[in-house]
Structures are given as structure tokens and as C-alpha cells.
Amino acid sequence: MDLNYTEEEVAFRDAVRSFLKTQLPEEIARKGAEARPLTKADYDLWHSRLNEAGYLAGSWPKKFGGAEWSAVQKHIFEEESALAHAPRIVPFGVAMLAPVLQAFGSKEQQDYYLPRILSGEDWWCQGYSEPGAGSDLASLKTRAVREGDHYIVNGQKTWTTLGQYANKIFCLVRTGTEGKPQEGISFLLIDMDTPGIEVRPIILIDGVHEVNEVWFTDVKVPVENLVGKENEGWTYAKYLLTHERTGIAGVGFATAGLQSLKRIAKTEMQNGRPLAEDPFFAARLARIEIDLMAMATFNLRTVAGADAGKAPGAESSMLKVRGSILRQQINDLARRAIGPWAQPFVSEQLEGNLYHPGPDHAARATNTYLNNRKISIYGGSNEVQRGIITKAILGL
């Protein structure tokens, strides 16, 4: 047992820190710290800086120009980025489509798409979820019918994150109706400019436009945009879903969140003393900090295990459940911490002055709390994850 990073890992961490310190624009970091929404320009700028430094393709295989980071390195990068309030790497191209193309795409697809992902020329979004499907992904209904050298796609996708910025979408579509629902699904790459595609915003409970519905009406997609084999898309999608996810516990976000919560607790005054000295508040905060100390080690154990070749299995689900709850508790405590300042509800979509009248630290706490109710729902709800855990340990 050794809870310390190796010398190489320390060196890597220092390099990442120094990169973040010099390359992350102050304004973007401040937006991150205050949980304010980023613009597309913010994302683009950060994407290009990461690419220039070689961090964007950090976990890609070397043969595709990546650095083949270990799981620990990935973890270090994600944690340091979160602590510096850097934007997360928009994952749809770099972390989701790219591994699928690298594993199952044709040489032509790899050569064409991978560089465009790195350069930022393509902004991908994900067309998996459909209305009424929820965690039952395989029940998808969007159909792609082959006509000559095209597929004709009809249907609807939803929860398409940042789809409003995307020029490409990778989709799971139904190309066959026989057998189990998992069979007959194909993996298609679609240009968002193709006629028949309509993107409609979904406004979330915190008033933010973050996700979208994408409607397909007789959309013509060239057959060369099929990834792998027809009707085998489920395999590729599952590859992605089980693809090792070091960030699933969100420890970096939790740590950054706890830091900002502590700052709030020192600033907010209650009965003439900082809120941090209120015993009930201090107890809530301490319990969360204690949990986070354990959570961080739980996460590292799994990350280190992945590097040692252990399949994460039920651990990923445990990290997802406990990590999401912990982050939500931190957001919940921030909402409590700002006291009555939680009441002015300022959001980009609701009318009225967008300026929150309270202290800066109160401006987004309520919105973040509301927005992060999602993290126990998306990516396989915590209920689905508990099912996976018991299946693994009960074997029933």
C-alpha cells in the first residue's frame, strides 16, 4: 500500500498544474468557480489550448496521436482541471465517439474524423436517448431505412447536451426489428446540416438551455457514415458505456465544490459569527468532508485497479451512486449556506433582471443545486446502478 503518487505521476501533475496556471484564461476560471454558464467561444478557446498542449488526446492510443495516459494520469488531469475550475472537455467527440471510431471505425472514418475532433472543426453531440426510453436505452425507435446508398432516418432524440453548438451527431438508430431490442441497432454519423433535422431547446429546471430535442424527418445519410456493421451498433454503444470512466465519481468536482462551500461558510455571517462556526452547519460540512476523504480514496483504488488490469465492474456503479449523492449534498449545503439569498431565482431563460442581488457566492448556488439533480438521473440512473451492484454481489 502506498497512498502517494509515484515520482512520474507527481511530475505529470505538476505539468498539468503549470499548464492550467498559465493557459486557463482567468475569466473562464471565474465562470467555472461561480458555476456560470460558458459560451461556445469559451469552450472553443479551451479546446484549442488543450489540443495545442497535447492534453486533449491524452488518453487516446499513441497510434492515433494520443498520449496513452494511464487511468491514474487521467484521474490527475480531471482532478486538477476541476480544482482549477477549468471547463470539462466536452466529451462527445474526444471521449465518446473517438474511442468507438478507433475500435470499430473504418480507416477512412478514422483518418477523416479524428483530426477534426482534435482541431475543433467538428463539434459532436450524442443521439442516444429518446423520449419515453429513459434508462431503457435499447427500446429506441428512431428508424433508419436503407434506400440505395443512403439511410433515410426518421425519429426523435432527446437530452442532446449542447446540441445547439454541434455540427455533427452520432446516433443509435434502428435498422432491424427482429430479435431482442438490443439487436437491429446501428451506429450512424450524421451531419447536423442535413435537411430534415430540427433542433429544439429544452429549458431545464434551473432555467438553463443545456439540452435539446433533435427531430429527424426523412434525413438522408450516406451509407459510408455507418460505423462498423449494420445491426451491431449496440455492441459499440456498450463498449462506450463500459469504457473505463475515471471521472465517474466526480471527485474533482466535489473537491472544488467543497472548497467553494468552505469559502461561503467563512463569508456568510450568522449572529455576528461566520456560518462555519455554527455547530449544525459545521457538522453538516464535516460529515461531507469526511465522506469525500473516503470517496477520493475509493475512487483512486478503482482507478489504480484499472491500471493494474482489473475490470471495474460493480465499482463503477458504486462510484456513480455515491459520488453523485455526495456532489448533490455539497450543492444542497451550498444552497443552505446562502440562506435567504437562495430565493432570488435568476436564470438565463426567465424574465427579469439577470443580476442576482446577493453576494457573488450566492449568485448560482440555487441554480447549481437544481441543475445537479440530473447527475443521479443521467448516464444510467442511480436506481439502474443499484440494480447492477446487486446483480454483481447477489448473483440472483
Add this chain to the structure above:
Amino acid sequence: MDLNYTEEEVAFRDAVRSFLKTQLPEEIARKGAEARPLTKADYDLWHSRLNEAGYLAGSWPKKFGGAEWSAVQKHIFEEESALAHAPRIVPFGVAMLAPVLQAFGSKEQQDYYLPRILSGEDWWCQGYSEPGAGSDLASLKTRAVREGDHYIVNGQKTWTTLGQYANKIFCLVRTGTEGKPQEGISFLLIDMDTPGIEVRPIILIDGVHEVNEVWFTDVKVPVENLVGKENEGWTYAKYLLTHERTGIAGVGFATAGLQSLKRIAKTEMQNGRPLAEDPFFAARLARIEIDLMAMATFNLRTVAGADAGKAPGAESSMLKVRGSILRQQINDLARRAIGPWAQPFVSEQLEGNLYHPGPDHAARATNTYLNNRKISIYGGSNEVQRGIITKAILGL
């Protein structure tokens, strides 16, 4: 709305209080307050005092010599008894068998058994549960085969509370094997002295002998000991289970427990100050007291509703779940309150000196905590109750 008792109810409560004050022996009350086990003599003495005062048959119909208490009166009696630390009325004869006999028994059975219940001549115990059945009561296997004018009973009952003191047992036995499990069950009255009955103690997790296994080997039971009709015992058992139970929330016990917890918190010292002034402890205590204030009203709403003719339905289950959890939280907090004195584990069945070396208030707190884990298990576990609640509100 009126949260106050009527004049009649106040008068009834005052009478009960005065009875308890004058008739409850101090030693028995002290045992109750300290949660020490009662002897059979204690139970018998209290039984006869209650009978003399006419309280034993309080809720029996007048035609059987009862007082036909309202649900509110029953509640008052139970709450005052708990607050005075009086023993509960051992329910098996008075509150469980008697209503069944009154509703379904023959004239002869009523005339013979009911007076003996009141006089204490018969101590009944309950033969319902069987090993391996749990909350699935209807799966019972103890068989009764008719031979001439007797039933021959073979099988095993378990969780027979205070069966070591009983001279009679009422049993659910299988007399038919066709149809649903609920069919083919009969309700038999059995003399514990009959040859072939063996009572074996079960020692509980707190070291107390409170329940038993009862084994039946070719036990001959006269056919006149059948209650109602053969194969219809399930109806009578269900009548009992759904028979209005004012005490199901255990508010009286919770109130008495909270009072004694407050005394402990004033006595136990931490850092030179009473534990009651420790903010974390005070917070735990206050939350419980707040819950109990609501619970008491929730209980009274249901009790008053029963008097107004409303069937309790899912409310009984809600009271059972929330009431048992609340009582367990009080026991848990008492365990925390006594601090390191929770460690000496003194029980009647384990070897060593039975004298607990700590302060009096610490003598039984751990044992009570352990023992009361049962209240969320027996009488239909909280899981079964949650099933009943959702069935009622979801209607699925």
C-alpha cells in the same frame, strides 16, 4: 378542528391517571422505567388489579362485560399506562383471542373462556408464526388431522411470546391442502398441558428469554376446541390483524422513552456540562421530539377517525412504519447517550455478574436498543407495511 380532549375524555383520563397512581406498585413502575424484565408474578398482579378496576375488558363489548371504550379512550388508556411505566396488558388473551371468540366462538366457548381470560386463570399465547414463514403467514405447515372427535396436531410454531408462562395456546393449523394457501386453515384452542407439546426457549440478541418455539407431536385436541368453522381460520386471523389497533404507533412508549432520554441527557456529563447542552446531541434529541409531536397528532387523527367510522387502511401501516422507526431512534439515542457505559453487556442469559456497573439509567439502554430492533420486524415487517401503503396509494 379541536386538538383538545372532550370533557368526558378528560374525565376518563383523570380516572385512569388516578388508578395508575394508586394501584400501580412502585417496584413494577421502576422496572418499567428502567426497562427491566418483569416476572410472571408482576404480570399476574397487574392483570388482577386491572381486572378489579374494570380496565382489563375496557374495549370489550358491554354484552361480554366490557366498557366498549371508544378508540380515543383506548388510546388514552394506553398512553397513560405507558407514561406511568405500567406493564402493557399481555394482549394474547384479552386483546387477540377474546375479540375472535366474541365474533366467531360458540356460546359455550365464550362462556367458558372469556371469564378465565379476565380472571387470569388462563394465560394465552399465540401460535401463528412458523419457522421459515416470516411475514408470509399463510404458508403455515402445522397440520391438524381429524380422527374421531379429536384433531391430531403435528408441527412447529415459533416466536411464541411469553409462551413459557402460558397454559393455553391458540393456533392456526392446516386442515386442508387444496386451493390457495389461505384456504384450509383452521383456528384451534389448545391446552399447553396436552401430551406432545414441548416449549423451547429462544434467547434473543439482548440475552432475554421472551419468545419460544412450540413443538407439537401427535397432540390430541378435542374437536370442540375448534373456533368457528373448519378451514375458515384465515378469516378469523385476518379479522384480528385488521382489528383496529390504536397502539400500533407506540406513541405512549415513545413519549415515555423520550422523557427518560431527557433525564439521561441531563445527568450524563460531557466536558463538565450536561450532555443535553451538547449541540450535536441536542440536535438529535430535538429532531426526535419534533417528529414525536407530529407522530402523536398523526396517531390521534387516525384514532379519532376510527371513532368516526373511518377504516384506517393504509394509515395503520404508516403509523406502524413511522412509529417503529421513531421508537428505535429514541432507543438508539439512549444508547448513544450513555456513552461508554453501553459496553458492559449484562443480560439474564449470559454468564457473569448481572449487575451493570454504570449509573442506573445505563443499565438497560443497550439491551432495550437491541431488543427493539424487533418492532420493525414483527407484526408484518416494515417492508410488508410499505407494500400495503403503496398498493393503497398506487393502485397498481
Add this chain to the structure above:
Amino acid sequence: MDFNHTEERRMLADSLRRSLERGADWAALAELGVLGALFTEDEGGFGGQGFDIAVVFEELGRAGASAPVLEAGLAGGLLADAGRADLVEQVIAGTLKVTLAHSEPGLRYDLGPITTSAASGTVTGRKSFVTNADGADRLVVSALEDGAVALFLVDPKSEGVSLHTTPALMGGTISEVTLDRAPAERLGLAETLETRLAAATLAVCADALGAMETAKAMTLDYLRTRKQFGVPIGKFQALQHRMADVAIEIEMARSAVINLAGHLSDAAPTRDRHVSATKNLTARAAHLVAEEAIQMHGGIAMTEEYALSDISRRLFAVDHRFGDEDWHLARFIRLSA
């Protein structure tokens, strides 16, 4: 003992519920007697007891209504205490909208010390968290006068008054009010402020109870109709058991609201102990119910379009009005000592 509402209160609740379902406007609410129910006969109304408040606000919460009824009861009640029957009459008729401006930045949930001051017919200072001030005809403003807290009537349109208004988490609006020598009519000392705030806290709790019932009903409906893996998700036992716990906690909150309503007229220490007990429990229940309703719905509950988002924000807001869970827990402990 009697846990049934009077016939009059039941009728008011029923007609209020139906009117709100039809989208009743302010005039319709006044017409129905919703505002009159908040005042005693002596004050010109026909209610004013704890249970009147409880039935009215449970329905408002159930419907997710954002009309300034709480403000009418709170500020209007202070007008009644000041002997201003003329103004109370207009409040009850719905022709005068009023709201209380008392809290100040940095006080969190405490009632004082305030710094807004009164001098020669004007008030100066900053007031925070003033609900539904933007449509109000008058503000009831607290200010220091010779070291004592007094109340003043201020027209929000007068010179020296400026409002910064945003939407409020609980619905309606919330404003920061800056007063710079704003013309003010003296009403009297603020001696009944805590009494009226106790009633307003009951209103918030009853409102939360209604909103919890709506959240429960929507969730049950969703569990019955929404299918996943081929069956209604309400068939999943894990959700069933959590739903049972939600239902239980709502009954606990209902009981707590009854307790407070029944003790609202008690002497201050007893009353306030019930205020804090009920507010603490209701805030906990509201938090649980809203989080569970969202989680059991899944994604759709995250959308602004779906009606639950309003209801759940309203439930989260409960904790932030008139003292949060911990503030009331500490107060309950003090008052129990």
C-alpha cells in the same frame, strides 16, 4: 377531539380549489373570501384562526399559485394591529395590495437588529427579500425610531424608493428595496411582528403541504403510466417503498401543520415552539418529497416545461422562508430548555 375542519372551512377549501383549477385571478380570490379568511371578525374578516390559514394556503400550495395572499395576511395583519380598519377593508376587498419589508441584507433569518431608520416622515435603509413587491400598492416598512422598531406605510412609487426585482424560487417575485428618505406614514410600534410572522410561517408550511400533495400525485400518476423495460415503473418495488416513505412524511407534515394551526393563538413561547417544530419538520419533508419526486420521475422532472419544476422549486424554497431547518431547530432547542 375533532380532526375535521368546520363546514365553512371545507366549503372555502373546495371552492378555492375549483377556482384555482380554473385559473382564478386576484379579483376572483378576493371575491371568494380568500383574503377575508385571513382576518378575524373584529378585523373585518371572517376567519383569522390557525385553521383558516391552514386550509387557504394548502390549496394555494396545491395549485402552485403565486398570488400575493401571504403578503396580504402578513402586512394586512400588521395594518389591523395598527388600527387601520380602513386599509384592512381594502386589503380584504382585494383593492389594496400590500407587502412587508422588514428583513435586511446580512440578517439571514434573524429579525434584527435592523438599521433602516425613520426621521421626519421619511425612512432610509435597505430591505431584502420583499416578496411580491412589484405589484404592491403599499409597503409596510420597519424602521428604527428612537431605538425602537416601528412600522411605516410607504408607497413604492414614491420618490426615494427603488426596487430591484427578480423572479422568486417559490414563484412570484422578490425584491431588494432601497429607501432614501422615502415619504412614510407612521403606523405604530412593531409590537405584533412576531405574532404575525408566526401566522405567516404557518402559511408557508400549509402551502408546502399542498405542494407536497401535488408532487406526490404527479409522481404517483407518472409511476402508474410511465413504462420502462415493458412495465409501469410503479411496479418496481424499490420505488414503491420510497413512495411509501414519501407518503408517510407528508402525513407527518400534515400533522405538524395541524399542531401549529391549533397552537397559533397560544402564548408566545408555546406558540413559537410549535412554529419552530412545524417549520423544521415541514422543511425536511418538503426537501425529501421534492428530491424524491424529481428522482422517481427522472429526466422529465428536470425540464422547465413539466409542471413539477415549479412545484419542486416551491418546495425547495420552503427552507429559505422565515428561517431554515437548522435555524428553527436551534430555536426549538432554546424554547424547550
Add this chain to the structure above:
Amino acid sequence: MDFNHTEERRMLADSLRRSLERGADWAALAELGVLGALFTEDEGGFGGQGFDIAVVFEELGRAGASAPVLEAGLAGGLLADAGRADLVEQVIAGTLKVTLAHSEPGLRYDLGPITTSAASGTVTGRKSFVTNADGADRLVVSALEDGAVALFLVDPKSEGVSLHTTPALMGGTISEVTLDRAPAERLGLAETLETRLAAATLAVCADALGAMETAKAMTLDYLRTRKQFGVPIGKFQALQHRMADVAIEIEMARSAVINLAGHLSDAAPTRDRHVSATKNLTARAAHLVAEEAIQMHGGIAMTEEYALSDISRRLFAVDHRFGDEDWHLARFIRLSA
């Protein structure tokens, strides 16, 4: 970073587990090196690091063993600190059983101020919660000497020493020890008491981790085999999801134990912050796991005969040893300020 135990520790854990399953006695434990693993090479052992303690006690907890190993490490460690290599050698060999008598009635979980006093080769006072004293050859007793706390070696069989012994909730026994001018050999000042108590707290947490694993395994086994309404109760989704949460909290506790083991040799403030963090989390987890294991089993878990009763009492006892959940939470807050 490396989360694998060394080959030596894994082998010790494996053979300890097998020996305990076969019912290893005290001599067998000593033979195996269980006691030597608690001491550093300098002290005459071959371990003494946080992870040595963690692996040994996890196995003892898993087996529900009540041998006085914790006492050997704690009191024996103090003997080592006092430079008594002669005695430590016997402790490691298993031929000298020792235990610490430090706490006193009324201290609850605090370490002081103690009142037992030393004078002219004797000690006088009352010591509480002395574990496994009845089979011990020597007590290590703390007592005041010129205002400072010093340690003394006392033979429990000497005149002036009386024990009141009861079974202990965690297994083994617990004694109140009365000392009336009991002959005592001075060991030195109690300067390393907190260091040794930190290690003992780690031992309790690792022990709890092992016991939680056993409770989980027994519950899973029961869920798989026990049928109700015709199906294994492990098919009921409500129980499955609760079991998932139990499994998660055990992994959290395991992580907390690793944190403390890895920081046991840090400077006191950092070390003690980890002690309190780990003890607080482990106590919460142990409580949850034991309550859930009992509830999911149902009636059978309430019986003394069923092995879970020992294990769950052991888990409930965790909160009462070396400071409970709230005591450590308060300490964590102080040390984090």
C-alpha cells in the same frame, strides 16, 4: 500509488483467516505472528505500521474473534515506549497478557482529567471500561504523579486491586477496576498515549470493517436462500437496492480505514484528523450495516443462537470505543479549523 498490500501482509491475512476459521487459540495466534505484526522491528516485532494493524484486525473482526489482541498492541505498545523490551518480548510471544486501564467513570470519551493517583509505589483510583482485564497478567495503569500523567504496571491479582467484570458488547469482557494503594511499578510518563490510542482506534475501525464484511456475506447468503411468497427474498428489489447501499458504505469504510492506516505515522494533528474522520465514518457505516443486516434477515437475526447477533453487537459497540460518532465529528471540526 499502490492499493495492494505487500506479499507478507497478504500471507499473514490469509493464514490468520484460515486459522481463525479453524478456531485458533491464543498460542496459535502468537505462533502465527499476529502479535509480532503489531510491533516494529525496533520493538522486537516485524510490523507496527498502519497497514499491519489494518490487515490483522480486519481478519479478527471478520471472524468475530474476542482474543485480547487490541489490548496487546495498545498496552504492549506503551511498554515498548517505556523501553521495556523484556516485557514486549513476552507480549509478542503470547506469554504475557496486558491491557490498558486509563479511562475513568464520568470522563465519557475524553482522555482526561483523570483522578487516579500514584504515591510511594502504589496507585489508587477507579478505572473504567478496561477490556479483557480478567485474563490479563498485567494492567498498564495511568495515574497522576506530581500533576503529570504517568504509567504504572500493576498485577491484577495483587492486594488492593478488585475487578468487576461483565461480558462486553463487542465480545470478550469489560471491567471496572478499583485500585486501593495497589502495588505499582512505574513505567514512565504517558507521553505516547495518544499515539498508541490512534493505532488502537485504527484497530477498532479495521475490526469493524471485517465484521461488516461478515454481516454483508451472511445477509447476501440469506437473501439468496431464504424464500418468502415462493421466491428468494433477494429477488425483492427494495431489499436489493438497500443491499447495494450497504455494499457502497462498506467500500467507503474500507477506503476510510486505508486513509487512516496510510496516515498513522503522520504528525499528530494530521494523524488525529484522520483518526476522527475514519472513526466517524466507520461508526456510521457499522451502525447502518448492522441495522440493515438485522432488518433484512428478519426474526432470525434477533436470536442469540444465530451468528449474526454476535457480529451485530460488535458493530453497535464500535460507536462506544475510543469516542463515538459525534465526539469524533467535533474533534474533526476542531482539528480542521
